[in-house]
Every structure is written in C-alpha cells, then in structure tokens.
Amino acid sequence: MKIGIVGNGLMGSAIAHRLLKRGFEVYLYNRSKERSNALVKEGAIRMEHPVMLGKKCNFVIVSVTDGYAVKQVLFGENGLIHCNNKHLTVVDTSTVLPEDSIYCANSMKKIGYKVIQAPIMGGPDATLKGDVISIVSGNKKIFEKCRKILNNFSKKIIYIGNADGAANYMKLALNLNIALIAISLSESIVFVKKSKVDPAIFLEILNSTYFKTGLSEIKGPKMIKNNFEPKFFLKNMLKDVQLLNECAKNSGTSLSFSSLAEQYYRIAVNRGYSELDYTAILKLFCELNNLAARN
Numbered sequence: 001m002k003i004g005i006v007g008n009g010l011m012g013s014a015i016a017h018r019l020l021k022r023g024f025e026v027y028l029y030n031r032s033k034e035r036s037n038a039l040v041k042e043g044a045i046r047m048e049h050p051v052m053l054g055k056k057c058n059f060v061i062v063s064v065t066d067g068y069a070v071k072q073v074l075f076g077e078n079g080l081i082h083c084n085n086k087h088l089t090v091v092d093t094s095t096v097l098p099e100d101s102i103y104c105a106n107s108m109k110k111i112g113y114k115v116i117q118a119p120i121m122g123g124p125d126a127t128l129k130g131d132v133i134s135i136v137s138g139n140k141k142i143f144e145k146c147r148k149i150l151n152n153f154s155k156k157i158i159y160i161g162n163a164d165g166a167a168n169y170m171k172l173a174l175n176l177n178i179a180l181i182a183i184s185l186s187e188s189i190v191f192v193k194k195s196k197v198d199p200a201i202f203l204e205i206l207n208s209t210y211f212k213t214g215l216s217e218i219k220g221p222k223m224i225k226n227n228f229e230p231k232f233f234l235k236n237m238l239k240d241v242q243l244l245n246e247c248a249k250n251s252g253t254s255l256s257f258s259s260l261a262e263q264y265y266r267i268a269v270n271r272g273y274s275e276l277d278y279t280a281i282l283k284l285f286c287e288l289n290n291l292a293a294r295n
C-alpha cells in the first residue's frame with residue numbers, strides 16, 4: 001500500500017522507518033531535503049512538493065511542528081490541497097492548536113478531501129517499536145479506514161469523537177503533564193546534587209516506589225549523566241506548553257504552574273537548549289543553582 005509522509009523530523013522519520021519495515025510503499029516530503037536521506041537509502045521515495053504525495057497516495061500522514069507548518073504543507077503554493085485526488089485522506093499527527101486543526105479540516109473538507117487528527121503519545125523510539133498511543137478525532141468512518149495504517153505504529157488507538165480538534169486538546173493536556181513532571185524531577189535532582197547525595201541512589205529509590213514515572217525510569221538515568229540527546233526537542237515542548245496556555249486563556253482557565261513552566265522552557269530556549277531533549281530543563285535548573293549539570 002502507498003503512503004505519503006509529510007515532515008521527516010524525529011517523529012515523521014520514525015513513522016516512515018516503521019511503515020517501510022511493515023511493507024508500505026513510502027513517499028516522502030520534507031522541507032529540508034537532506035533530512036530524508038536515510039529514509040531514501042532504505043527505499044522510500046522522495047518527492048519535491050507535498051502536492052505530489054497527494055497525487056500518488058490516498059493516505060498522507062502529516063508530522064510537522066505546528067499549525068503554521070501544517071497550513072504551509074496543506075495550503076501553500078505546492079500544498080496537498082492542489083493534488084486533485086478526491087480519494088485523499090490526511091492524517092494529521094502534529095501537535096497543534098485545536099483551532100488550527102478545525103480550520104485545516106474544514107478547509108480541506110470543503111474541497112472534498114478527508115481529514116482526521118491523530119496526535120501521538122510516545123516518542124520516536126516507541127514509534128519504531130510500534131509502541132505509541134494514537135489519539136484520534138474526526139469522522140468515525142474515516143478513522144476506521146485509517147486504523148489499518150495507525151495500527152502499524154500504535155499499540156493502542158483511542159478515538160475521542162467526531163469533533164475535529166478534540167484529540168488536540170487531549171494531546172496538549174498530556175504534554176503539559178510531561179513538561180511539569182520533567183520540571184519536578186529536575187528540581188529534586190538539583191536538590192539532591194546540592195545536598196551532595198548521590199542522584200543515582202535518589203533515582204533508584206524513586207523508581208522502587210509507587211511515585212516513579214516513565215520519565216524517572218527511562219530519562220532519569222540519562223538526565224543525571226547530562227545526556228540530553230534529543231528525542232523530543234525542548235523548543236517543541238515550549239511550543240506545546242505555549243499552545244496549552246493559549247487554549248487555557250481562551251477558555252478562561254487559570255493554570256498557574258503551566259504559566260510558570262512556559263517561562264522556564266522559554267529561558268532554556270533563550271540559553272540555546274532548543275535542540276536538546278526537553279529534559280535539558282535540568283541543565284537550566286543546575287545552572288541557576290551554580291551547579292554543573294554533571295556534579
């Protein structure tokens with residue numbers, strides 16, 4: 001089966017690798033061409049513009065940074081909207097503002113294309129193992145047709161409902177939870193380091209208790225070794241917290257710690273940590289306390 005993948009960043013590449021392995025014929029578009037070189041070597045076919053994917057494939061997965069990027073690849077000069085393939089279904093896995101999703105879905109539907117939102121919980125490593133959770137909103141019949149694709153990289157698919165954008169609200173809430181856990185784990189590690197007790201033993205104890213998290217188990221040991229190899233860029237965590245705060249403002253919701261989290265992720269971006277993993281928030285907190293992250 002042919003599948004198009006627009007956006008070959010950390011997540012889009014992982015989805016493409018996985019689908020290639022599962023026997024799909026994969027067509028790619030990425031704004032920066034060189035980013036898809038490894039996938040081309042594996043047998044994927046690179047196209048010059050998103051519109052070409054729409055002409056070749058009835059299903060196109062979009063995995064780009066934000067609503068602006070989604071609009072570019074859908075409605076730009078050579079965007080998917082110009083493909084003239086009435087069988088096209090767009091599966092947007094990007095984490096974006098729900099309002100942007102609604103706008104994109106409505107604009108595509110007007111011309112007869114089908115769209116669902118399917119933001120992902122889990123990173124590139126989990127995607128490669130088929131181990132993520134896909135959160136889906138949009139027309140149920142269309143979702144059911146997309147299941148055979150999502151099944152290839154998802155261990156679980158949760159359908160939220162017919163309303164476009166609903167999955168995006170859910171995804172933003174889930175990412176806020178991660179952003180705040182990363183901050184709380186970082187503050188504990190900073191305290192432990194300042195107290196000159198061993199952060200490895202701190203993690204061993206935490207991870208033996210009911211209070212452990214996936215983050216403390218998987219990322220914690222890397223964090224205390226100052227290993228911030230990116231699986232989810234810190235700049236994208238800032239983007240998600242910003243999006244959630246924007247939604248909260250629109251709905252009159254007061255979220256004190258989310259606002260504060262946005263400030264700290266922004267400081268980390270301003271310090272040059274954009275392209276590190278979001279857990280490099282620890283590096284910032286260490287520096288604010290005159291601690292080398294490795295101490």
Ligand SMILES: NC(=O)c1ccc[n+]([C@@H]2O[C@H](COP(=O)([O-])OP(=O)(O)OC[C@H]3O[C@@H](n4cnc5c(N)ncnc54)[C@H](OP(=O)(O)O)[C@@H]3O)[C@@H](O)[C@H]2O)c1
Pocket residue numbers: 006007008009010011012013030031032033035063064065066068069070072073093094095096120121122123124231232233236240
């Ligand atoms: N990494 C994770 O663990 C993870 C997990 C779940 C969800 N997500 C979400 O999945 C999406 C992709 O994340 P990622 O980690 O793959 O990010 P990434 O590595 O930063 O990749 C971003 C992708 O978006 C493209 N892009 C950005 N602006 C664009 C524009 N104006 N026009 C066209 N393409 C544009 C980039 O193209 P270039 O290469 O040309 O810059 C790249 O392909 C994001 O919404 C993210 O929040 C990520």
